[in-house]
Amino acid sequence: MEKETLIDVALKAELCALYQAGDRHYHNLAHIEAMLALAEEYRDLLDDPGAIEAAIWFHDAIYDSRAKDNEAKSADLAEKKLAGRVDPHRLARIAAMINATATHQLPPLRDEGALNDAALLLDMDLAILGAGPAVFDAYEKAVRLEYGWVEEPMWHAGRSAVLKSFLARPHIFHTTEFRDRFEAQARENLSHSLQALQDQP
Structure with missing residues (x-):
């Protein structure tokens, strides 16, 4: 059919x-x-x-x-x-x-x-968000390019706020299927990304 x-x-x-x-x-x-x-x-x-x-x-x-x-x-x-x-x-x-x-x-x-x-x-x-680290890193770079007009200090503040808001949720994913498959890796990726932003001068 x-x-x-x-x-x-x-x-x-x-x-x-x-x-x-x-x-x-x-x-x-x-x-x-x-x-x-x-x-x-x-x-x-x-x-x-x-x-x-x-x-x-x-x-x-x-x-x-x-x-x-x-x-x-x-x-x-x-x-x-x-x-x-x-x-x-x-x-x-x-x-x-x-x-x-x-x-x-x-x-x-x-x-x-x-x-x-x-x-x-x-x-x-x-x-x-729950992709392997290399794929997630490529995603982060691509999103930064889309916001190329945003100056670095503003980007740091804005992106950090987005990452924190996802990490603060009880669950990033709504369904059991996606939680089981992606939640742990997504939290690891987002935490790593947030730390990288905070480490930059």
Whole structure:
């Protein structure tokens, strides 16, 4: 049976073009492909794989490191592009998942299946935090390049605050599956990164 996809060839080409912009060093097509691979790996746990795929494709479609509303704009784009091909309830669910990637807190979804999907999407988005040290280091460098306009003292302060906020959470990952696989390594990576920032003059 062919898998349902809400992203047709024309829309995929349009989104690929956005993800291939020159100022994207981490939030690019490789990030989307890594998340799609995880979605495939954990497909049996997903309530609505088609909605998850759409949310993955759109969640960083709008990305400007100077802006604070990238996720909201990405959700708006999804609603605009998917209107008419997805029922409104499902589209609202996709938009809620995209918006949740702004804070990586679970969105206020009442439906248990939708909430589970949102938890898995957020965990897929953060899986890079639990990657091996070399891959995590490359991720850190790529994110720094995306914020190349930020001067070093401001970067230190801002990045340290982000790392501390993740480390302060009872769990970085929402689902048992991702906690078991990535939590310990993610905490090690984030602690190491924070220490490196604090050691720099």
